Amino acid sequence: MDIKTSCLxxxxxxxxxxxxxxxSFEEGPFSHFAEGGxxxxxxxxxxxxxxxxxTFEVEAQEKRPDKKIYQITEAGRRALVEKLCEKAPDDDKYxxxxxxxxxFAGQLPADHIRTVIDERIEFYQAKLAHLTECGGxxxxxxxxxxxxxxxxxxxxxxxxxxxxxxxxxxxxxxxTPAADAAE
Amino acid sequence: MDIKTSCLxxxxxxxxxxxxxxxSFEEGPFSHFAEGGxxxxxxxxxxxxxxxxxTFEVEAQEKRPDKKIYQITEAGRRALVEKLCEKAPDDDKYxxxxxxxxxFAGQLPADHIRTVIDERIEFYQAKLAHLTECGGxxxxxxxxxxxxxxxxxxxxxxxxxxxxxxxxxxxxxxxTPAADAAE
DNA sequence: GTCCGCATGTAAGTAGTTACATGATTCA
DNA sequence: TGAATCATGTAACTACTTACATGCGGAC
Numbered sequence: 319m320d321i322k323t324s325c326l327x328x329x330x331x332x333x334x335x336x337x338x339x340x341x342s343f344e345e346g347p348f349s350h351f352a353e354g355g356x357x358x359x360x361x362x363x364x365x366x367x368x369x370x371x372x373t374f375e376v377e378a379q380e381k382r383p384d385k386k387i388y389q390i391t392e393a394g395r396r397a398l399v400e401k402l403c404e405k406a407p408d409d410d411k412y413x414x415x416x417x418x419x420x421x422f423a424g425q426l427p428a429d430h431i432r433t434v435i436d437e438r439i440e441f442y443q444a445k446l447a448h449l450t451e452c453g454g455x456x457x458x459x460x461x462x463x464x465x466x467x468x469x470x471x472x473x474x475x476x477x478x479x480x481x482x483x484x485x486x487x488x489x490x491x492x493x494t495p496a497a498d499a500a501e
Numbered sequence: 502m503d504i505k506t507s508c509l510x511x512x513x514x515x516x517x518x519x520x521x522x523x524x525s526f527e528e529g530p531f532s533h534f535a536e537g538g539x540x541x542x543x544x545x546x547x548x549x550x551x552x553x554x555x556t557f558e559v560e561a562q563e564k565r566p567d568k569k570i571y572q573i574t575e576a577g578r579r580a581l582v583e584k585l586c587e588k589a590p591d592d593d594k595y596x597x598x599x600x601x602x603x604x605f606a607g608q609l610p611a612d613h614i615r616t617v618i619d620e621r622i623e624f625y626q627a628k629l630a631h632l633t634e635c636g637g638x639x640x641x642x643x644x645x646x647x648x649x650x651x652x653x654x655x656x657x658x659x660x661x662x663x664x665x666x667x668x669x670x671x672x673x674x675x676x677t678p679a680a681d682a683a684e
Numbered sequence: 685g686t687c688c689g690c691a692t693g694t695a696a697g698t699a700g701t702t703a704c705a706t707g708a709t710t711c712a
Numbered sequence: 713t714g715a716a717t718c719a720t721g722t723a724a725c726t727a728c729t730t731a732c733a734t735g736c737g738g739a740c
Contacts, residue, residue, distance in 0.1 A: 319596075319598050319601045320727080320728095321727080321728075323601075324601075327601065327604070327605070330605070330608075335691080335692090336691080336692070336693090337689095337690065337691055337692080347604065348601075348604075349594075350594075350595050350596070350597070350600060351595075351596050351597050351598065351600050351601040351604075352596070352601070353594065353596065354728080354729090355728090355729070355730085356691090356692075356693075357693090357694085357695095357728075357729060357730070357731085358727080358728055358729075360692070360693055360694090361693090361694090361728095364693095379690095379691080380736095381735085381736050381737075382690065382691055382692090382735085382736065382737090383690090383691045383692045383693085383734090383735085384691085384692085385690095385691070385692090386691095386692080395608075398605070398608075399605075399608055399609060402601075402602045402605055402609055403609060403610070403613050411532075411533075411536065412533050412534075412651065412654060412655070413502075413533070413534050413535070413536065414533070414534050415502050415534065417533060417534050417647050417650060417651075418502045418506075418507075418510065418531075418534040418535070418585075419585045420643060420646070420647055420650075421510070421530070421531075421534075421643055421644060421647050422510070422513070422581070422582075422585055422643065423643040423646075424642075424643050425513075425578075425581075425582055426582060426585055426586060427586070430586050458668060458672075459607075459672070459677060460603060460604055460605065460606040460607050460669070460672050460677065461604060463603070463606075463665055463668055463669065463672075464600050464603055464604050466661070466665075467600060467603075467658075467661050467665075468595065468600075470657050470658070470660075470661045471595060471654065471657055471658060471661075472595070473657075474653050474654055474656075474657035475650075475653070475654060477653075478649070478650050478653045478654075482646055482649075482650075485641060485646055486643070486646065489641075489642075489643050489646075494642060494643065503699075503700095504699080504700075518719080518720090519719080519720070519721090520717095520718065520719055520720080537700080537701090538700090538701070538702080539719090539720075539721075540700075540701060540702070540703085540721090540722085540723095541699080541700055541701075543720065543721055543722090544700095544721090544722090547721095562718095562719080563708095564707085564708050564709080565707080565708065565709090565718065565719055565720095566706090566707085566718090566719045566720045566721085567719085567720085568718090568719070568720090569719095569720080
């Protein structure tokens, strides 16, 4: 999702500063679909303000730059709904750099394959742990259902990687050219 | 994966023209991780040629622009391996516009939710059909294993959507604000 | 005493998308 | 007759990333 809509999404839940928006991209419920650094968030908030989709209040702080607390406006909520109602493109075309790499497992060093798979397994385990622990009580709310989706997908990928880790490593050790079996 | 590496990946399997590379982004085994239109492919091939990573031969055609058949060089193969050995970033952070939208199911029209979910279910079914029918014979090659990964992931997402279609539609009908249950 | 968290922002650069430009052939 | 496939490419634009700029306070 584009950065302006992502910011609007976060602000639809509660007012926040640019810094807090960034944090919620990393930790909160939005960490599964949004991303962006300060270099994109601050300009985005500026544009949203200019368009009247958000407003902000300055909270003075000692020894730190003043904090700007952004709040979504009614127009902002309408804009968010409008954006979300635009026909969803074929986003979830599953584009994965890991898969791209594994496709060429036969031409790559076995050590590299092993390392990357193990790192990814750990990553998925951490994601799942996070999703499970901080998860809602299965209350059927939208955020909870979306969380469950994440659990489903990450579990599937984790299981697959664990089951096929050895297969990929063997391919790398043997050196099987990917071209032979390509469609 | 960036466009230059994607092109190199396709050419590592067989020589191809820019037009054919585009097709393989849509249909071939690369359709799960690569994408890009002519506007990015042709400039990328130009740069790869300048860097000596690919070469091309012109195949004259009547009544059509001459076809340029690109071929990967040894340096190109080395560059591909090098690129694939660069530490894979946290790419597979599962970023999904569908999930972003469903997170706000309570604020959106039920019709929209229904349509989008149904479209996505069909999309996954088509993907799975394609992966199953044109799939390798379970020969354990890298492309085959990667195909299997695709089947695993798409199946998981399909099942989830089918199981929770009604839940999301009900949320939209009732109008449950997402904010209430947010982390 | 060095790194991390808090807090904002700008400037330059990269990479990719979209629209345009051209044009024959084949299929419905 | 209209759309899709084949075939290449450029120009303008959009959007995002990375690096820079500043600086206190607290933890290790």
